[in-house]
Amino acid sequence: MSAETTPATAAAHDVSLYDVDNPAPVIEAPRKRTKKTPKTTRTNFELYGWLFMRLSGIVLVVLVLGHLLIQLVLDGGVSKIGFAFVAGRWASPFWQAWDLVMLWLAMLHGANGLRTVINDYAERATTRFWLKNLLYAATVFTVLLGTLVIFTFDPNIR
Amino acid sequence: MPAGTLYRGREGMWSWVAHRVTGVLIFFFLFVHVLDTALVRVSPEAYDDVVATYKTPVVNVMEYGLVAAILFHALNGLRIIAVDFWSKGPRRQKQMLWWVVAIWVVLMGGAFYPVLQHTLRTLFGS
Numbered sequence: 001m002s003a004e005t006t007p008a009t010a011a012a013h014d015v016s017l018y019d020v021d022n023p024a025p026v027i028e029a030p031r032k033r034t035k036k037t038p039k040t041t042r043t044n045f046e047l048y049g050w051l052f053m054r055l056s057g058i059v060l061v062v063l064v065l066g067h068l069l070i071q072l073v074l075d076g077g078v079s080k081i082g083f084a085f086v087a088g089r090w091a092s093p094f095w096q097a098w099d100l101v102m103l104w105l106a107m108l109h110g111a112n113g114l115r116t117v118i119n120d121y122a123e124r125a126t127t128r129f130w131l132k133n134l135l136y137a138a139t140v141f142t143v144l145l146g147t148l149v150i151f152t153f154d155p156n157i158r
Numbered sequence: 159m160p161a162g163t164l165y166r167g168r169e170g171m172w173s174w175v176a177h178r179v180t181g182v183l184i185f186f187f188l189f190v191h192v193l194d195t196a197l198v199r200v201s202p203e204a205y206d207d208v209v210a211t212y213k214t215p216v217v218n219v220m221e222y223g224l225v226a227a228i229l230f231h232a233l234n235g236l237r238i239i240a241v242d243f244w245s246k247g248p249r250r251q252k253q254m255l256w257w258v259v260a261i262w263v264v265l266m267g268g269a270f271y272p273v274l275q276h277t278l279r280t281l282f283g284s
Contacts (some may be wrong), residue, residue, distance in 0.1 A: 054239050057232075057235045057239065058236075058239065060232075061235065061236065064232065065232060068225060068228065072221060072272070073269060073272040073273060074272070076275065076276070077272050077275045078212055078221060079213065079276045079279075081209050081212065082205070083205045084202075086198055103192065106188055107192075110181070110184065110188055113182075114181075117178060117181075138189060142188075142189055142192045145196055146196070149196045149199050152199065153198060153199070157201060157202065
């Protein structure tokens with residue numbers, strides 16, 4: 001039975017603050033779409049972001065832990081790293097592809113993570129805007145630089 | 159910082175905090191790491207110079223810290239995936255965190271000598 005049909009019965013049970021002339025304030029449902037709701041919330045961007053974090057995370061566990069194992073654990077740890085070691089590894093398209101996929105996934109995974117952190121802690125809209133622009137600029141720069149380095153690496157640079 | 163950011167405490171919140179902190183640290187390292195690797199396009203000497211920094215005792219210890227952060231983030235990330243996609247995940251989230259910690263301790267123990275051997279050899283000879 002709906003509430004507005006029974007003002008008399010409700011009043012009989014308890015003293016109500018509200019009646020027909022003095023209605024209760026309307027409380028909107030959380031996340032209700034209004035005319036002011038920005039268009040951008042109408043996409044599933046956050047859903048795909050959430051899914052990307054999990055899918056890229058699984059791949060990165062393999063790529064990054066493999067990378068750490070090769071660079072920092074096996075064969076003398078950090079001792080053997082140098083230009084010659086890099087040249088040896090990037091002579092193989094397999095390791096070039098490994099590093100390229102790792103670079104892209106790790107940068108996008110990290111950028112999306114930092115985007116979440118900025119959204120959570122930067123309370124002012126302008127602060128959020130500038131921090132995220134800085135983040136996106138740094139991300140694009142790093143991904144492009146890293147990609148360029150992998151593709152243009154020259155073992156006989158000197 | 160918004161007031162009242164201490165949520166419910168306990169395993170769920172603290173693993174979330176640790177996941178954030180390690181994630182941010184790893185991202186900043188990644189940024190620096192791409193820049194230092196880019197020096198291979200400058201000259202072998204420039205690259206070997208910066209890698210020499212990675213071989214100093216202080217930075218070598220920081221590498222062990224990086225391994226610690228990455229291992230926690232990786233293991234706890236797999237736990238988050240299990241919480242989200244495995245029907246029994248949410249009920250076993252605490253139990254899974256203790257597995258994460260246990261595996262992390264074992265792997266950190268195993269990584270101690272291999273990662274720090276450069277410093278151990280430099281400082282203590284042989």
